[in-house]
Amino acid sequence: MADEEAPEQGELAITRTGDRLRLAREAVGLSLADVATRTRITQRHLEAIEKSEFSGLPGRTYVTGFARAYARAVDLPEAEIGAAIRRELEEDAYGSRPLYEAYEPTDPARLPTARLAWTLVIVALLLGSAYGIWRFLSVEPDEALIAAQNQAADNSEAPATAPGTAPAPKAAAPGQAVPADAPVVLTGLSEVWIGFDDATGKTENWRTLDAGETYEVPAAYVQQFTLRTSIPQALKVTVGGRDIGAVGPADTLVKNISLKPADLVARADGAGAAQTIPPVATKR
Structure with a gap:
C-alpha cells in the first residue's frame, strides 16, 4: 500500500515551477552553470528560481523574465512557465515588493536582436558613405x-x-x-x-x-x-x-x-x- 502511494506523494512534491525547471534541466543533462552561460543570468538567481525563493530576486518583472529565459534554455514552453511564475508570485504576496531593484545581469529578452543590430550597422554605413560622397563632390576639398x-x-x-x-x-x-x-x-x-x-x-x-x-x-x-x-x-x-x-x-x-x-x-x-x-x- 505504501509503495502505491509513493509515486503519488512524489507527484505532489513537484508543485512549484522551480521544481519543474530543475527536473527539465537534469533531464537534458545541464548544470546550473550551463544554464547560466546560456541565459546570461547569475547562477545564484537561477538557484533561487529552482527553490522558488523569490524574495532573494529582483523585482517581479525580472523574476518572470528570468524564468522564461530558463525555460527556453531547457526546452520548456516559456509562456506557460511565465504564467505559472506570475501565479506563484501572487500566491506568495510578492506583488508588494518594489517593481525595480538593481541586479547584475540584463534580461536577455531585453537585449537588441541581431536583426536590429545589423540594421543599425547598415544605416550607419549608408550615412557614412553619403557623407563621403558629399565631401567628394563639394567644391572645396578637405x-x-x-x-x-x-x-x-x-x-x-x-x-x-x-x-x-x-x-x-x-x-x-x-x-x-x-x-x-x-x-x-x-x-x-x-x-x-x-x-x-x-x-x-x-x-x-x-x-x-x-x-x-x-x-x-x-x-x-x-x-x-x-x-x-x-x-x-x-x-x-x-x-x-x-x-x-x-x-x-x-x-x-x-x-x-x-x-x-x-x-x-x-x-x-x-x-x-x-x-x-x-x-x-x-x-x-
Missing part, C-alpha cells in the same frame, strides 16, 4: 587633402612668388601683344581656393591663397591645365603684369579657364570690348 597636395606641389615645382621679392613686370597695354611665355600670376584678394584641371576635367592640384598671397603658375601648368575657383571675385589674374579682370560671376564655381597668355588677354580684350560704347557721329 583641408588635410589640400595641405598634402600643396606639399607635393611645393616639392616638385618652383616656389610661389612671395610679395615684394621681385619687381612687378611692366603691364602690357590693352591690345598689345603679350609674349607666349609671359608670366601668369594669381593673387588672392581675400582667402580663395583654386584648382588646376587636366584635359579630362580631373583636378590634379589644389591650393588656397591667403589675402595678398601671389602664386606664379608654372609653365607646365599653363600649357597642360585649366583653372577653376569657387570665388572668382576674390582672385586677381595677371598675365605679363596686365590684370585680365574677373574670371567669372561672383560666388560662382567657374572652371575650364585657359591659363595660356594669349587666351587670357583675349578674354580681357573681349570683356573690355563688350563694355565699350562706340562714339555717336555728329551732323555737320
Whole structure:
C-alpha cells in the first residue's frame, strides 16, 4: 500500500515551477552553470528560481523574465512557465515588493536582436558613405587633402612668388601683344581656393591663397591645365603684369579657364570690348 502511494506523494512534491525547471534541466543533462552561460543570468538567481525563493530576486518583472529565459534554455514552453511564475508570485504576496531593484545581469529578452543590430550597422554605413560622397563632390576639398597636395606641389615645382621679392613686370597695354611665355600670376584678394584641371576635367592640384598671397603658375601648368575657383571675385589674374579682370560671376564655381597668355588677354580684350560704347557721329 505504501509503495502505491509513493509515486503519488512524489507527484505532489513537484508543485512549484522551480521544481519543474530543475527536473527539465537534469533531464537534458545541464548544470546550473550551463544554464547560466546560456541565459546570461547569475547562477545564484537561477538557484533561487529552482527553490522558488523569490524574495532573494529582483523585482517581479525580472523574476518572470528570468524564468522564461530558463525555460527556453531547457526546452520548456516559456509562456506557460511565465504564467505559472506570475501565479506563484501572487500566491506568495510578492506583488508588494518594489517593481525595480538593481541586479547584475540584463534580461536577455531585453537585449537588441541581431536583426536590429545589423540594421543599425547598415544605416550607419549608408550615412557614412553619403557623407563621403558629399565631401567628394563639394567644391572645396578637405583641408588635410589640400595641405598634402600643396606639399607635393611645393616639392616638385618652383616656389610661389612671395610679395615684394621681385619687381612687378611692366603691364602690357590693352591690345598689345603679350609674349607666349609671359608670366601668369594669381593673387588672392581675400582667402580663395583654386584648382588646376587636366584635359579630362580631373583636378590634379589644389591650393588656397591667403589675402595678398601671389602664386606664379608654372609653365607646365599653363600649357597642360585649366583653372577653376569657387570665388572668382576674390582672385586677381595677371598675365605679363596686365590684370585680365574677373574670371567669372561672383560666388560662382567657374572652371575650364585657359591659363595660356594669349587666351587670357583675349578674354580681357573681349570683356573690355563688350563694355565699350562706340562714339555717336555728329551732323555737320
